[in-house]
Amino acid sequence: MHIMEGFLPVEHAVGWTIASAPFVAYGLYAIKKRVRQYPEQRMLLGVAAAFTFVLSALKLPSVTGSCSHPTGTGLGALLFGPAAMAPIGLVVLLFQALLLAHGGLTTLGANTFSMAIVGPFAAVALFRLARSLKLSFAVSVFIAASMADLLTYVTTSVQLAWAFPDPQGGFGASFLKFAGIFSVTQIPLAISEGLLTVLIFNALKRFNPQELQDLNVITRAEVRA
Amino acid sequence: MLIEQSAYANRWRRVSPAAKAAFALCGFIGAFVAGTPSAAVAVAGLLAVVTMAGAGVSPGRYLRVAVPALFFLSISCLSLAFSLDFKGEAQAMTFKLTPAGLQQVADVSARSLAALAALLFLVLTTPLIDLIALLRRLKTPELLLEMMVLCYRMLFVFSAAVHDTLTAQSARLGYATTGLALRSLGGLAASLTLQIWQRAHDLHVAAQARNNDGPLRFLEPRFANCGRDGALAAASGGALITLAVWLS
Numbered sequence: 390m391h392i393m394e395g396f397l398p399v400e401h402a403v404g405w406t407i408a409s410a411p412f413v414a415y416g417l418y419a420i421k422k423r424v425r426q427y428p429e430q431r432m433l434l435g436v437a438a439a440f441t442f443v444l445s446a447l448k449l450p451s452v453t454g455s456c457s458h459p460t461g462t463g464l465g466a467l468l469f470g471p472a473a474m475a476p477i478g479l480v481v482l483l484f485q486a487l488l489l490a491h492g493g494l495t496t497l498g499a500n501t502f503s504m505a506i507v508g509p510f511a512a513v514a515l516f517r518l519a520r521s522l523k524l525s526f527a528v529s530v531f532i533a534a535s536m537a538d539l540l541t542y543v544t545t546s547v548q549l550a551w552a553f554p555d556p557q558g559g560f561g562a563s564f565l566k567f568a569g570i571f572s573v574t575q576i577p578l579a580i581s582e583g584l585l586t587v588l589i590f591n592a593l594k595r596f597n598p599q600e601l602q603d604l605n606v607i608t609r610a611e612v613r614a
Numbered sequence: 615m616l617i618e619q620s621a622y623a624n625r626w627r628r629v630s631p632a633a634k635a636a637f638a639l640c641g642f643i644g645a646f647v648a649g650t651p652s653a654a655v656a657v658a659g660l661l662a663v664v665t666m667a668g669a670g671v672s673p674g675r676y677l678r679v680a681v682p683a684l685f686f687l688s689i690s691c692l693s694l695a696f697s698l699d700f701k702g703e704a705q706a707m708t709f710k711l712t713p714a715g716l717q718q719v720a721d722v723s724a725r726s727l728a729a730l731a732a733l734l735f736l737v738l739t740t741p742l743i744d745l746i747a748l749l750r751r752l753k754t755p756e757l758l759l760e761m762m763v764l765c766y767r768m769l770f771v772f773s774a775a776v777h778d779t780l781t782a783q784s785a786r787l788g789y790a791t792t793g794l795a796l797r798s799l800g801g802l803a804a805s806l807t808l809q810i811w812q813r814a815h816d817l818h819v820a821a822q823a824r825n826n827d828g829p830l831r832f833l834e835p836r837f838a839n840c841g842r843d844g845a846l847a848a849a850s851g852g853a854l855i856t857l858a859v860w861l862s
Contacts, residue, residue: 393686395729396722399646417757424757428827432817435764436810442765443772444803468807480761484769487737487745488617490683495642495729553722555697556714562698570693581796588800589807596804600811 391482391500392545394493401552406498409475412506416475423473434473438480441465445481446489459582462541463534464589466509467516468604478505503544512537526607530590535583542575543568616679621741625670631744632751633843634736637664640851641732645725647855649862654724657858661731664850669739680734687726691719742766747834756829763830768813772806779805 397405424431444461461481466474479501485491492500512533519529550564558565593601601607621627626634641661648654665671695716696709736745746762779802783789788798821830837843 393683393690393726393730394733395642395645395726396687396690417755421757429815429818431760432764432814432821433810435761436768436814436817438761438765439768439772440806440810442769443776443806446773446776464803464807476758476761480758480765483762484742484765486733487742488615490617490679490730490734490737493729493733553694553718556712557710558698566693566696566698584796585800585803588797589804592801592804593807597808597811 391485391492391504392496392548394486394490395495396493397496397499397548397552399495401548402495402498404498405496405502405548409479409498409501409506412472412475413479413501416472416477419470419472420476434469434477437465437469438477438484441477441481442484445485459585460504460508460538460541462504462508463512463530463537463582464586466512466537467530467533467586467590467606470604471506471509471513474509475501475505478509481505499545499548503541503548507544508537508541511540526594527587527591531583531587534586535579538579538582539575542571546571616675617737618741620671620675620679620738624739626668626739627741628837629739630837630840630843631740631748632840633847634740635745635748636844637847637851637854638732638736640847640854641735642729643851644854644858645728645732647862648725648728648858651720651724653858653861654721654728656861657854658724658728658731660854660857661728661735665731665735665738669735671738676734676738679738680730683730687723687730690726691723694722695719744835750834760830763832764817771813772809775806775809776802 420434441461444459444464462474462478465477469477479497482492482497482500482504483494486493486497515536516529516533519532520526524532546564546567549567550560553563554560555562555566590601590606594607598607641657644657645654648657662676666673666676695711695718697712697715698709743766746759746766749762750759783798783802787794789795821827
């Protein structure tokens with residue numbers, strides 16, 4: 390669920406674009422450095438963007454019985470790193486706007502900030518924290534993916550509450566209102582996305598452990614196990 | 615994809631993408647400078663008429679593309695209309711409909727409608743590959759363009775793979791219950807994830823076989839009458855912005 394075209398006032402749309410720009414620029418710098426070191430990864434990120442786009446179009450059954458789509462934020466961040474996810478997320482969001490009229494061009498900066506910056510960085514930070522606390526790989530992946538999904542929508546709520554403060558309760562009441570509305574669908578969806586990401590990583594560990602080790606997701610000891 | 619079909623089949627397919635982008639940009643500016651909801655709605659209406667009558671996009675297709683976005687807009691506006699109120703000593707939370715909230719809904723929904731119409735004008739008349747070529751001329755970083763080109767080419771391959779896998783899984787009752795659906799979806803996404811490396815490796819080998827170690831270059835379509843199209847777009851876009859200001 391992205392902020393739709395023209396919904397944000399112009400100063401907010403421009404502000405969020407400026408806020409996202411350094412992350413995207415750093416992401417491009419990080420990718421360039423990586424490609425120089427491993428030229429075979431040049432094609433990987435473009436293919437990964439297509440994968441994220443297609444993944445976001447899949448219908449995900451929610452535990453409340455409703456249906457929505459996964460963001461792929463946590464999965465992408467764990468596989469390719471949070472810095473690379475900023476440009477990948479930008480491309481995916483741009484394509485969603487241009488091919489599906491989902492999201493928008495004027496809100497691209499705000500949507501990039503919530504989905505391609507906050508979500509991936511939160512996912513990787515939580516994954517590392519969970520691993521350092523000796524939680525199992527599956528639990529760590531679940532926490533990272535579901536919290537990345539949730540924090541994406543918390544950020545969207547902050548963006549909307551900031552743009553449209555409640556006439557009586559101000560920013561706080563407006564944030565409560567937007568976060569409350571999102572929570573009805575997003576908490577069950579975050580749980581579903583967490584479970585789905587665990588299933589994906591289980592399959593990857595089984596069939597492609599070498600690639601996971603190359604991407605520093607699992608250790609050599611876990612590959613042997 | 616409905617938008618892609620229309621982008622390739624409309625009457626203005628051979629009009630310069632720069633001219634169409636300039637007119638859409640004027641549409642966005644018109645949406646934001648319109649001072650009243652009625653002015654923004656007029657901008658939206660004009661953009662929709664230009665897309666349907668000018669570019670020849672059928673009203674049915676236009677509506678089918680716009681309906682999901684309009685549904686989302688109506689839900690978003692509903693949440694704007696109500697204000698949170700904490701009443702009594704117990705500070706019970708209630709939702710209240712306020713005149714200020716209604717005015718905000720009118721302003722935001724009209725602006726959003728006009729901006730959506732500008733976006734739809736651009737995407738329904740211009741194929742994505744033309745927009746990527748335009749971004750290249752606008753000096754967008756080469757790495758970002760490369761990701762866009764690869765993403766565009768690969769997403770149809772992945773879409774076909776998803777379609778085939780979904781059909782095979784459904785035929786085996788893979789989506790009969792919520793639990794099974796989640797499990798099937800996990801298998802589908804995992805098999806797609808494995809394809810990322812395989813396909814990326816194949817593309818890398820193919821590029822190396824052609825001695826490619828730099829940016830990916832493709833032949834870009836040429837457009838006749840770029841100057842005339844640009845002048846027309848600038849004039850009509852300027853008129854659109856003037857109208858938005860005048861109606862405010």
